[in-house]
Amino acid sequence: MPYHRITMTHFLLEEQRRLGRSGSFTALMTDIIFACKMIAHEVNRGALAGNHGLAGSENVQGEDQKKLDVLANDIFMHMNALGGNYAGMASEELEDVHVVHGAAQGKYLLLFDPLDGSSNIDVNISVGSIFSILRLPEGANTVAEAAFLQKGVEQVAAGYALYGSSTMMVLTTGNGVNGFTLDSNVGMFMLTHPDLRIPDDTQEFAINASRSRFWEPPIKRYVDECQAGKDGPRGKDFNMRWVASMVAEVHRILVRGGIFMYPADSENIKKGGKLRLMYEANPMAFIVEQAGGGATTGRGRIMELQPAALHQRVPVILGSKAEVERIDAYHTEFDRT
Ligand code: P6P
DSSP states (O other), rough: OTOOBBBHHHHHHHHHHHTTOOOHHHHHHHHHHHHHHHHHHHHHHHHTTTTEEEEEEETTTTTEEEEHHHHHHHHHHHHOOOOOTTEEEEETTTTSSSSSHHHHHHHEEEEEEEEEGGGGGGOOEEEEEEEEEEOOOTTTOOOOHHOOOOOGGGGEEEEEEESSSEEEEEEESOOOOEEEEEEEETEEEEEESSSSOOOSSOOOHHHHHHHHGGHHHHHHHHHHHHGGGGGTTOSSSOOEOOOOOOHEEEEOOOOOOOHHEEETTTGGGTOOOEEEEEIIIIIHHHHHHHHTTTEEEESSSSGGOOOOTTTTOEEEEEHHHHHHHHHHHHHHHHHOO
């Protein structure tokens, strides 16, 4: 029967009833879903719509913005402002927070990387959107940066859209992780991956190996042991992947296990690492932990970090729990020497 699946909206309504949630949360997600559908359309049209290439501007990170970076950011901001649920928003593409309805109306804060991995657009490799939802702190009269600087454990929801061979959305609201695939014939995300769980063990690691000369000893030890294969200390062979698109890496890990590492190293340490805490590491850490995996800096749980700045960067090690625990142990041993 072709229509045995349920839509993402029906799934959210069922979860709302089951958890006794207010309808505003489902409304929040409806706007995000719309935004991701529109971005998927623009990504899939690619060069046909003149969406490849540079926008001719830089973002707050000092990175050249792609045309689709700007377009995706505009779509995310416009669509999510319409619903009236957000007090404010923060984007990788914007230096400052954006006040939407102020403290008077919106109860939530939306943080997002509108198009992560955008260096892959022109070469047609998967890219994605990452989002994180926080509550506006009780009693907050203004929506300033300080209101956003909450630990990852405070997230109400987190998710991503993956614009890949199929367009998918993955979402957690703190009750497990579920995946939805866009049926472009009817324009609806359908539940296709209920209750995603990350296998504790893996034989697949992901790291940008061109940076090995900068790595700290614990990371070098872990990767060397993986590369030593079945005759080495791990007693099994490993495979390596590197897509340069965090959303694609995390999705692969959710579906079949694995470990993703973007550690601080001797070259990026002055910036605190590569990936951003508030709208990349925290949402992905929430998703991975809710799927039974681990997400640390190598020296502590990512979601326990107290943010000091909106665009701060952080070391990221996430994926299959046993592997994250092993890498953490290597850091602990190293720090004791
Ligand atoms: P590198 C994309 O720019 C990103 O933020 C992540 O999506 C990705 O995992 C990483 O950076 C890629 O970094 O060093 O391969 O360019």
